[in-house]
Amino acid sequence: MRHRKIQSPRYPRVQLMMRLCLSSMIFSTACVAAERDMTTPSAGVIHAKMAYCQDCHGPSGQGYAGFAPIPRIGGQTTRYLANQLKAFAESRRDANASIAMSSIHGPSEPMRAALAEHFSKLEPEPIADGPKGLVAAGKRIYAEGVLASNVPACSACHGPEARGKAEIPRLSGQLYPYTVQELESWSTKRGTDPANADMAAVMIPVAHAMSHDQIAAVAAYLSYLK
Ligand code: HEC
Ligand code: HEC
Structure with missing residues (x-):
């Protein structure tokens, strides 16, 4: 099977981040950014978290096909995004992955709702990488x-x-x-x-x-x- 490698200068930190996350058996604080309380986060805090997500999922949520595929989340339905973030947080999805997906994807419920809303509104061009x-x-x-x-x-x-x-x-x-x-x-x-x-x-x-x-x-x- 052909997995085309997409190298984009717009993702300078992704490979480094993935390598960092994959190489640390103890999950590094660089990969965790969890607010676990239920208060609505401020605009500044939401913005910082978006940037964190975009480091891996791309600036407009278009995904990234490096050595491990990172899915497109831009333009995804709000409900599905929120459901998946909850599934990661509750270790119902990818609980045994080599990187701690629940820590990466499991911020507080109000933060998950804000992120789902934000990424659902983006409309990136498809990367169009299939045979x-x-x-x-x-x-x-x-x-x-x-x-x-x-x-x-x-x-x-x-x-x-x-x-x-x-x-x-x-x-x-x-x-x-x-x-x-x-x-x-x-x-x-x-x-x-x-x-x-x-x-x-x-x-x-x-x-x-x-x-x-x-x-x-x-x-x-x-x-x-x-
Ligand atoms: C270290 C890289 C990394 C970071 C940071 C990251 N993700 Fe992910 N994300 C992934 C990978 C890899 C997957 C695919 C997991 C799998 O194999 O199923 C994924 C999957 C997802 C999915 C499921 C998509 C689908 O189609 O089912 C959602 C939603 C998601 N991420 C949202 C986010 C949000 C929101 C943030 C910021 C809080 C974030 N991610 C931060 C790497 C990352
Ligand atoms: C009976 C309804 C139904 C049918 C038919 C169906 N799907 Fe789905 N599919 C779903 C639902 C619901 C989910 C979300 C599951 C979840 O939330 O865990 C899903 C999720 C997916 C996902 C995960 C998307 C992501 O971003 O990770 C893929 C891929 C997928 N379906 C592919 C297919 C393909 C290909 C077919 C046809 C061969 C198909 N589905 C037929 C209901 C369906």
């Missing part, structure tokens, strides 16, 4: 599903233009390697607290029904979609 030759096949699977292997039409839930709605995420313009990675490891990364079931359950049968080739095709299609 072009797979786009036509991916488009077909997205719109129609694959009856023979019980893959449902993605459009039925994610919408005809993959813009999502409320708790159903936007998929258009997402990074190719990120979409592939999520669909190939759904059940090990999401909804991992059986005592606290969440929306991730909806995608289990979908992800499990898909073959590697089908996943690659849909991910390629989505990476170009505005």
Whole structure:
């Protein structure tokens, strides 16, 4: 599989940060920036936190495909963003990742709401990094599903233009390697607290029904979609 490396001078701190976070077994304070109280944070504090998120997710939340894919969050639905930040905070998502995702993504509830609101309003250009030759096949699977292997039409839930709605995420313009990675490891990364079931359950049968080739095709299609 081809994971194109995108090097952009607009992300001078990302690689360093990821390396810092990955290399420290004890989570470094540079990677943690948690306010855990429930008071509404000031505009200045919110602004500082946004800059922290943008260091990894890009200045307009367009994502970053370095050695580990960092998803696009710009233009994502507010509800999905808030849900995922809560899932990270409660260790229902990526609890076993090598970097402490719950500390990175788990500020206070009012801060999570402010960040979700901010990033949902951005509209970055797609990075468009999937293999072009797979786009036509991916488009077909997205719109129609694959009856023979019980893959449902993605459009039925994610919408005809993959813009999502409320708790159903936007998929258009997402990074190719990120979409592939999520669909190939759904059940090990999401909804991992059986005592606290969440929306991730909806995608289990979908992800499990898909073959590697089908996943690659849909991910390629989505990476170009505005
Ligand atoms: C050290 C880098 C780093 C920082 C800083 C960071 N993130 Fe992330 N974020 C990631 C990675 C990597 C993932 C993908 C996790 C996975 O593999 O599922 C991610 C995933 C997410 C997701 C889930 C996206 C989706 O489509 O499901 C959201 C939402 C998110 N981050 C928001 C934020 C916000 C808001 C901040 C600031 C508080 C932030 N991130 C800070 C690296 C980072
Ligand atoms: C029955 C409705 C439904 C169908 C059909 C469906 N999805 Fe989803 N999908 C969801 C929901 C709900 C979520 C959010 C899960 C969560 O919050 O944990 C999701 C999440 C995702 C994500 C994670 C997005 C991110 O940013 O991390 C991907 C990727 C995805 N779906 C791909 C697909 C593909 C590809 C198809 C078609 C083959 C598809 N889905 C069909 C409901 C659906």
